[in-house]
Amino acid sequence: MSIFDDSESARFREEVRAFLATAPSEEILEAGRKTTSVFAPFKQAIAWQKILYDKGWVAPSWPEEYGGTGWSIQQRYIFAEECNRRGVPPVLPQGVQMVGPAILGFGSEAQKAALLPGILSGEDFWCQGYSEPGAGSDLASLKCRADSDGDDYVLNGSKTWTTYGHHANKMFALVRTSSEGKPQQGITFLLLDMDLPGLEVRPIIGLDGEPEQCEVFFTDVRVPKANRIGEENQGWTVAKYVLEFERGGSTFGTWLLPAQEKLRAWCTRENAFGERLIDRPALRRRLVELDIEIAAVVHTEKRVNANLKHGENPGPMASMLKILGTEVMQRFSELQLEVAGLDALPVQNQALAVGSEVAPIGDEAALLAMPYYLNTRAASIYAGSNEIQRSLLAKAVMEG
Amino acid sequence: MQYQYTAEQTEFKDMLSRFVRDHYDYESRRVYLSSGQGFSKDYWQQLAELGVLGLPFSEALGGLDLPLAYQMAVAEEFGKGLVLEPFLPSVVMAGKLLAASDNSEARDSLIPSLIAGESVLALAWEERDSRGAPGKVLTRAQREGDSVVLNGEKLAVLAAPNADALLVTARDDSGDLNVYLVDTQSPGMTMTAFGSVDGQPAANLRFEQLTLPASAALFKGDALPVLRQILDESLVVMGAEAVGVMDQLLATTVEYCKTRKQFGLPIASFQALQHRIADMVMACERTRSLLWAALQAVGHSHFGDSVAMLKAELGRSGRYVGQQAVQLHGGIGMTEELNVGAYFKRLTAMEVLSGDRDYHLDRLALGSD
Numbered sequence: 001m002s003i004f005d006d007s008e009s010a011r012f013r014e015e016v017r018a019f020l021a022t023a024p025s026e027e028i029l030e031a032g033r034k035t036t037s038v039f040a041p042f043k044q045a046i047a048w049q050k051i052l053y054d055k056g057w058v059a060p061s062w063p064e065e066y067g068g069t070g071w072s073i074q075q076r077y078i079f080a081e082e083c084n085r086r087g088v089p090p091v092l093p094q095g096v097q098m099v100g101p102a103i104l105g106f107g108s109e110a111q112k113a114a115l116l117p118g119i120l121s122g123e124d125f126w127c128q129g130y131s132e133p134g135a136g137s138d139l140a141s142l143k144c145r146a147d148s149d150g151d152d153y154v155l156n157g158s159k160t161w162t163t164y165g166h167h168a169n170k171m172f173a174l175v176r177t178s179s180e181g182k183p184q185q186g187i188t189f190l191l192l193d194m195d196l197p198g199l200e201v202r203p204i205i206g207l208d209g210e211p212e213q214c215e216v217f218f219t220d221v222r223v224p225k226a227n228r229i230g231e232e233n234q235g236w237t238v239a240k241y242v243l244e245f246e247r248g249g250s251t252f253g254t255w256l257l258p259a260q261e262k263l264r265a266w267c268t269r270e271n272a273f274g275e276r277l278i279d280r281p282a283l284r285r286r287l288v289e290l291d292i293e294i295a296a297v298v299h300t301e302k303r304v305n306a307n308l309k310h311g312e313n314p315g316p317m318a319s320m321l322k323i324l325g326t327e328v329m330q331r332f333s334e335l336q337l338e339v340a341g342l343d344a345l346p347v348q349n350q351a352l353a354v355g356s357e358v359a360p361i362g363d364e365a366a367l368l369a370m371p372y373y374l375n376t377r378a379a380s381i382y383a384g385s386n387e388i389q390r391s392l393l394a395k396a397v398m399e400g
Numbered sequence: 401m402q403y404q405y406t407a408e409q410t411e412f413k414d415m416l417s418r419f420v421r422d423h424y425d426y427e428s429r430r431v432y433l434s435s436g437q438g439f440s441k442d443y444w445q446q447l448a449e450l451g452v453l454g455l456p457f458s459e460a461l462g463g464l465d466l467p468l469a470y471q472m473a474v475a476e477e478f479g480k481g482l483v484l485e486p487f488l489p490s491v492v493m494a495g496k497l498l499a500a501s502d503n504s505e506a507r508d509s510l511i512p513s514l515i516a517g518e519s520v521l522a523l524a525w526e527e528r529d530s531r532g533a534p535g536k537v538l539t540r541a542q543r544e545g546d547s548v549v550l551n552g553e554k555l556a557v558l559a560a561p562n563a564d565a566l567l568v569t570a571r572d573d574s575g576d577l578n579v580y581l582v583d584t585q586s587p588g589m590t591m592t593a594f595g596s597v598d599g600q601p602a603a604n605l606r607f608e609q610l611t612l613p614a615s616a617a618l619f620k621g622d623a624l625p626v627l628r629q630i631l632d633e634s635l636v637v638m639g640a641e642a643v644g645v646m647d648q649l650l651a652t653t654v655e656y657c658k659t660r661k662q663f664g665l666p667i668a669s670f671q672a673l674q675h676r677i678a679d680m681v682m683a684c685e686r687t688r689s690l691l692w693a694a695l696q697a698v699g700h701s702h703f704g705d706s707v708a709m710l711k712a713e714l715g716r717s718g719r720y721v722g723q724q725a726v727q728l729h730g731g732i733g734m735t736e737e738l739n740v741g742a743y744f745k746r747l748t749a750m751e752v753l754s755g756d757r758d759y760h761l762d763r764l765a766l767g768s769d
């Protein structure tokens with residue numbers, strides 16, 4: 001018996017389940033099924049966010065007075081478990097999990113009043129403008145310039161890997177306002193509209209043949225200084241706060257468990273020879289090995305979360321959870337590809353579109369196997385690459 | 401013991417390397433990919449003129465009758481350049497099987513036009529539930545008077561959308577495996593053409609009461625031993641292609657790590673990445689060694705085992721090299737902007753095709769299908 005299944009938790013779980021049973025439309029569930037990366041199809045992800053917003057459940061990690069749910073960290077985990085079990089698309093993280101906390105922590109009251117409602121409802125969709133062609137792992141070396149000119153900043157430079165930049169109407173960006181001192185010291189956290197003159201978005205085609213990330217170019221783009229979050233040259237502090245804010249929320253296990261259950265069910269089907277994949281000793285063993293890895297992720301997340309109080313984060317353990325979670329996801333994607341076999345080969349982006357009338361080629365169960373495998377390679381690259389995370393973890397342990 | 405190409409083979413390989421370099425930059429490849437055909441008929445013709453399409457065939461048929469190492473040389477260069485022309489499925493698989501058949505009429509009419517670059521052949525042998533085993537076939541060929549009636553399904557038939565004729569494996573009434581020559585326009589056949597993840601044109605085929613003349617049968621007795629021999633040889637050729645792809649990915653990744661700077665240093669200076677490069681090198685070299693070992697085993701009783709070792713290793717090493725090439729490139733590796741992704745996808749397709757790692761491990765562990 002743990003704090004995840006005492007009677008209060010059980011009651012909470014029932015309440016979440018009852019809501020999830022009827023709230024998502026068939027189209028939203030289809031988008032959940034057709035999510036081939038961590039980013040769900042845009043339109044339905046926003047539609048689902050709106051439903052959560054109406055229910056008051058869109059921002060579990062926020063303070064209650066700003067629209068949070070007042071749930072404990074454990075209840076948030078249960079909520080994630082039930083959402084993934086039901087297969088609803090994940091809420092896109094850029095608003096509620098990234099720019100929201102920045103505004104909550106460093107925004108003025110006027111900024112909070114003006115911006116938080118749109119973030120919660122999904123009416124505003126925000127993209128994250130941090131990375132640049134020359135600044136990835138070494139984010140502090142970013143160069144996109146914001147020169148002071150009266151009440152405005154004038155932006156010149158570019159951002160890249162901006163997820164869903166082509167869908168966004170707003171961006172939160174890290175820009176360079178000073179080249180004095182350490183690189184971290186001359187960075188400012190700035191909000192801007194995507195339709196400003198001089199701003200150009202170019203989608204990048206990913207390995208799966210679909211645009212997900214974008215390049216964004218700035219040529220003399222004027223942004224009012226009033227759009228700054230925090231002080232000038234204090235952007236690094238804001239960005240670090242955002243990172244810490246969500247660190248309690250590792251929920252890889254809640255996704256992995258139902259995914260693995262589906263994969264096992266697939267392996268249990270009988271083929272035309274009356275055989276089942278699960279009866280192949282080698283495959284069956286790999287499934288069990290993955291079960292163990294998933295169980296380790298689930299219980300590590302729960303163990304870490306169980307000891308956290310509201311507002312705390314697990315510190316360097318967050319690096320470990322990121323590595324564990326993403327690498328088990330990758331292993332899952334490999335096993336799913338092996339199970340799919342030849343049916344994974346056809347490129348079927350049309351059939352993958354939500355609402356598509358195009359029938360899948362071959363075994364429908366295999367439709368996602370290849371794009372998911374390809375896209376999941378990104379999990380060890382984004383959000384601090386796993387090389388960088390390993391260095392952080394080792395450093396934290398060695399420096400005690 | 402051959403562990404490298406002979407002088408003549410190297411000369412031939414260098415010529416192909418120049419051909420690929422001159423014709424196969426990333427941009428032109430993109431154009432062929434989107435051309436609908438999936439490759440360039442023009443290049444196919446040029447390859448015929450260079451003798452590539454006639455390498456394995458007897459002089460009587462108009463071929464050059466050269467050893468398997470020549471096919472390896474072609475594939476390795478094609479791997480480096482990610483060439484799309486259907487050398488492997490059309491010449492090495494379908495062509496060689498047809499050349500080995502008992503049906504002299506079909507052979508004598510089709511092989512010369514294949515060699516001349518005038519036609520494309522495809523071999524339909526993999527099924528959903530065969531999972532790599534060539535003898536595990538549900539497609540049936542029933543004799544009805546002077547005709548044979550085909551029913552069944554084939555998966556991921558490479559080059560099928562561009563093929564002029566198909567070779568289809570099926571079980572006949574006596575339970576033997578035979579191979580049938582099928583016209584691509586036959587009523588009774590549904591072709592679902594698709595682009596495979598690696599850009600190769602392929603198709604799933606369904607046969608419903610497809611009626612053929614009895615003369616469409618290519619073999620007199622059980623064709624399984626010949627089919628297996630040809631498929632195993634084709635895996636040696638695929639292994640060579642994989643080595644070409646991996647060498648290229650490794651070189652590209654090393655170059656990238658030396659030029660990409662983060663934290664004021666080339667990322668090649670970070671020890672974590674240096675160790676990764678070392679592991680990639682070992683993966684390439686393991687595969688290369690098993691490739692030559694398989695070539696040496698041609699004609700010996702352990703040929704099948706050597707091929708199974710090669711393909712199982714290719715599954716593991718190809719995956720590792722592909723994944724790490726993407727990882728070391730960071731975000732740019734996840735896009736179509738560079739060709740890293742295209743090489744990774746080719747390796748991924750090779751891992752899945754012609755029996756995955758499990759299938760070939762079972763061949764070795766259990767000594768059977």
Ligand SMILES: Cc1cc2nc3c(=O)[nH]c(=O)nc-3n(C[C@H](O)[C@H](O)[C@H](O)COP(=O)(O)OP(=O)(O)OC[C@H]3O[C@@H](n4cnc5c(N)ncnc54)[C@H](O)[C@@H]3O)c2cc1C
Pocket residue numbers: 127128129130131132133135136137138160161162163164213378381382383384385386387388391660662663667670672673727728729730731732734
């Ligand atoms: C799918 C996806 C979505 C993304 N979405 C966004 C977004 O919305 N907004 C945004 O701003 N960014 C986004 N990114 C960018 C992401 O944050 C960067 O890709 C990441 O920071 C890595 O930077 P890079 O791609 O420049 O790789 P690099 O930093 O150039 O790294 C290349 C390789 O070198 C390794 N490396 C670098 N430094 C070291 C070191 N010191 N020690 C050991 N190894 C090292 C890396 O781990 C990697 O393997 C996204 C990326 C992806 C793939």
